[in-house]
Amino acid sequence: MAGCRRRTWVSRAILLSVLVFQAALSLRLENTAFQDEAVHLASGHVQIAHLLNGTPVPPDYASHFSGTPLLCPVLAALVDARFGLPGARLLSLFFMLGATTLLYAMTRRLFSERPALAAAALFAVIPSTIVLGHFATCDSAAVFLLALAAWSIVRTDRAPLVAVLLAAPVAVLAVGTKYAAGLCLPTLVVLAALVAWPHRGRRSIVRAVLLVIGLAAPILAGLHFSDVLDGVGATTTAGGHGTDGARELLWKSVVWSGPMFLTACGGAIAYARRGRMNESPSVARLGVPGGVWRALLGLLLCGTALLALGYQINLANSVAFYEYLGFGLLFAASMAGVGLIRLVGEHFRFPQLACVVWVATLCVGVTTLAEWFTSWPESSRLNVALRQYVTPGAGRYLAEAPDVPAYYLRDITDRTRWTSLRSIGYQDTHGAGRHGEDGYRKALADGWFDVVVLDVVVLDGVATPRMEPVVAAAVRGSGKYRPLDTVSFGEDQGRDRIRVKR
Template sequence: MTPAEPTLRTAAPLPAQQGDQRAPVYPLTETPESAWSHTGGRRRTWVSRAVLLAVLALQAALSLRLSNTAFQDEALYLTAGHAELDHLLHGAPAPRHYAGYFSGSPQLYPVLAALVDTRFGLHGARLLSLCFMLGATGLLYSFTRRLFNERTGLAAAALFAVLQSTVVMGYFATYDAPAVFLLALAAWIVVRTARAPAPAVLLAAPVMVLAVGVKYAAGLYLPTLVALALLTAWPGRGAKALLRPLLLVAATGVLVALGILGTDLLAGVQQTTTDRAHGTDAAALLLGRSAEWGGPMFLTAVGGAVSYARHGRLHESPTAWRLGGPGRRRRALLGLLLCGTALLAPAYQVHLGTVVSLFKHVGFGLLFAAPMAGIGLTRLVGAHFRHPQLGIALWTATVCLGISQADGRFANWPNSTGMVRTIASEVNDHGLYLSSTPEVPVYYLRDRTSHDRWRSVFGMDYTNPSGHWFTGDDAYRAAVRDGAFDVVVLDGFTNQRVDRVITASMRDNPHYRLLAHLGAAAPGEDRGHHRYRIWVKH
């Protein structure tokens, strides 16, 4: 006979004696299967906040190290904001019809930026953009944490914070920073209300419409927000989740219709967005630039999406499968939605054939791809930080690219300090002036001149004293020949072809003398090909 195998028996608790009120000795609490991803804890919360604060501090430092005088777009929007303020507050004559050609409502961001500029100058207006971009990064962390977990949220924020688009828009007084912030806020509301009653998603509608009002191109990302409302609610509500995107579409459509009917913005939307003239930039150039400015993070996001679709578990405990999670189909759709959104701006600008503003618009799409990039980075590092060197290498490469690209971007236009100082005594509100970038002198000398007194190098009509009408290059030649301009300022950079036409007309011209030939770089800077040439009328 084989000996009986030993068996394990659980001792039954001793019956309590009547009248015995003693509590059981050594009570055992339930042990969670996953500590980092699925349980609360004050220590984890504070560690996450500390890391996020460090990420935001780095983002702010990278933006604040940039330096140059006002770019022409910044100067234009701030000047328009001041004109709108004078019209609203002091009854000044209505400003130029900015709504007809601005890429966002002139009554929204320009007015806000002008209020800040009045008190704190260009630096203050740029700090306003920095606040918006820091807010966008914080919201990105928050809604990524709710979609996945803290570690993924921190990784997403750390990658997004050092992109060229993020760094530049954080110190650039244009529409882009508030538009990105509003899109991030709308995404946060959509994710935050996923488990709330369906009408709660309507809170996102006015934010989405405001984002489009601030910058019309933000409308490209509204379908993503609508689809996100469905995917985030589906696991908990099933088919009932279809009500959320329907409500969101209806509310957004009503608000957009009211905005169009109540204002004259439709012409601006058509001219700058839907019916914008096509350029001549090749698709290969645009795709190459898109890959250069956002390729590493996009590839990380694609890797994260593929990995997430195959293996949904985001926590480190191998025995925590019982915690459940979204199904493979929903995971794949979420990854496809977020990564596909990053392709919208490059695809649209390939359609338009222009590279203008592409470096900023790439960042709009990467805001949505960032959560998947966060998964990609955490999967690269591995559970329990098994391969931290891989994550550090990827993030360091992203930082280096972001810094070098942002520095190059801010060195891409001339420093106008010397030019403004030189022409200040030559400008008044009665003369007629020609400049490569008239927005810049108008912004810095707005107490002496107005936009209506300036002409640019991007097309002009001219009628001479004899009544003959000229357009295009002939208009510049005829106006210079007749001495129509009191000051001519060329930078040799903005439109080099027209610069050559005007310069040739200046040779042996009895009406003008060369006042200055300035190196546009500030002390210690090297902007070799940027040179201001300034002619004044005899």
């Protein structure tokens, strides 16, 4: 008994070390707010102002946000109001640390302590985990809620069948927080049946049906009584089609998740062939499920990691690909933990093999998406320059990525006064509506905007290369705007050109 308690405390101490290391990897990232963060936090502030003061919410706001604006954005905005962007990013870190802890608990329940620690150690250093742990968007909260739902399903495998319904509201919240989390709902349903099968037999099918009902009822109600369906279509299923080829997406998937996914596949194969291999002395006396069951569990957990790849290939779009990979890798991590322990072998015969895999995964996380975090221009100098020429509570402003300056200048302006290069609805002096290129040309010729910010270098999915030269030419040809300042961000990141109305 004393040995069991000692092993538990040692396991917890190692887990704490993993979490500290994960936090250090995320906190080393630094940059000003990215477009997605600005949109996320701004939506929360808009909702809070609406709830407290009745401030109108833009009618199409939900259709531009990939999650329900009333959930995570409100919480993040409350933190942002008190602690700023660093506080909102720390909230994301809290969610990702919680997801790693729940992954450990789930894997420990499925297998034992050693695979659980290995799974947590691998998940803590993959690119998605590192970035989402310091990225103030709803993705980290969705990962945490998926982890909580999966842990609830595994933890109640021997409880009465209705206990599985505890996971239903958590999973629904995950989908509401980030619509793409719905990719993992089939995995949760099948997992509910699989983990209960050794204890309940065919009754585990009833457990899965109960979970389907628990998921379907609130989701269908939400779709019927809200505009969530418009948001899902605009931001998740139909609004993100791009031109990225399958080969490019496959290569990014290999780079970002290859080491961990291959380890998970190896673990699934090894687990299907042999149920136990001295992963922990405490499980030697436990029964081992059959080979078919073990193969199905490995197929389910590893296959979930491929859902994001298939989804993005369908959309031909790599925007937010790393976020969606994190959803699937959360499940594959359990099998990766088994794979890492099987590489070590019995009696720790080959620990160097596990070290090589972990170090390779760490290097990928540190050198790929960690670099991505610094790939957009640092905007503090731009914000200082704009603050001098933005009129408090008035004016109209044009920018390629307006959400970032609107976020930093929210004490003197609001997003409704900013226009992006994605769309415009300008009414000329004769009352005629102008849209698209014609709308930008006419608005600039009339001097409708007070400030124009051009040449903002942003990431794929945000930039509008087709419209930028049109607007730049219209600004120069209008004669209504004078150059104000050039804020340089380095030779490799371009610059911002600020022009103000004469």
